[in-house]
Amino acid sequence: MNKPNNVEKPLDEGLQAENASGAEEAPVKQAAHKTSLAVWDIASPVECASAFRIKVGAKCAHSCSLAGLGVGIYDDSGTLQGFGQLSFDVFSESVALYWLEIELAAPQAEGNYVWEARLDESRLDIGGFDIEGRTAGPADSVEPVEHAAAIKGFSFSAKAKAQYKVNIAVVGKDTQAYPGRTVVMLRPYRNYTGDDGVAAFEVAPGQYMLFARADKYEDYNEVIQIEADLDLRIELEPSEYEEDYRGNMIRIEKPSS
Numbered sequence: 001m002n003k004p005n006n007v008e009k010p011l012d013e014g015l016q017a018e019n020a021s022g023a024e025e026a027p028v029k030q031a032a033h034k035t036s037l038a039v040w041d042i043a044s045p046v047e048c049a050s051a052f053r054i055k056v057g058a059k060c061a062h063s064c065s066l067a068g069l070g071v072g073i074y075d076d077s078g079t080l081q082g083f084g085q086l087s088f089d090v091f092s093e094s095v096a097l098y099w100l101e102i103e104l105a106a107p108q109a110e111g112n113y114v115w116e117a118r119l120d121e122s123r124l125d126i127g128g129f130d131i132e133g134r135t136a137g138p139a140d141s142v143e144p145v146e147h148a149a150a151i152k153g154f155s156f157s158a159k160a161k162a163q164y165k166v167n168i169a170v171v172g173k174d175t176q177a178y179p180g181r182t183v184v185m186l187r188p189y190r191n192y193t194g195d196d197g198v199a200a201f202e203v204a205p206g207q208y209m210l211f212a213r214a215d216k217y218e219d220y221n222e223v224i225q226i227e228a229d230l231d232l233r234i235e236l237e238p239s240e241y242e243e244d245y246r247g248n249m250i251r252i253e254k255p256s257s
Contacts, residue, residue, distance in 0.1 A: 037152035044156040057099035070120030160204040
């Protein structure tokens, strides 16, 4: 009995026939994996011309290992200010966030600055290793995967060397007693009151905006000039409103007299 002529060949036979003809399959290029950067533990203000440190983390959208990739820190003129390589260990309690700590030199002049962290673009094709039991780093058995560049800006301020000690005691105007934990700022310096109700600072001479905030009290604002050591006592006005657990402002009930 003759076989019908219109029977199709199985798909794998067709592929084998094509491969046998000597034609090479074109390699399929993977799209570059997206990456992102995070910068934290940024001291601000820093003392002019002093050393300070920041932490930088990098993550691939596909959880590839980025261990060994370089991270550069660039100032607002595009000049490289620091460089380091991502650790082979992920940051504690994170998923595939590879990180490093970089030491930098603060600018000579006072001011507010915006710098950038950048993944080293010349080495973005060495990754491609997932975190499920594989050893990070290049290997012949795994084809490198390209990773897109990432940039993350961060800001800080530089101030002249601190010369004066400033102690700010906080009380409520209605009670003349410590109102509890209070955030106090001599912008850009920031601190919290201790158990004694005092927030301590070491600052450079100059003019500062003094700000204080405590629960159930109005915000305090005052411009002060500091040219020597200073002990200052401020009184906070009681507020008519407070924030509830939902973030809504509600009127504070006054005790009946």
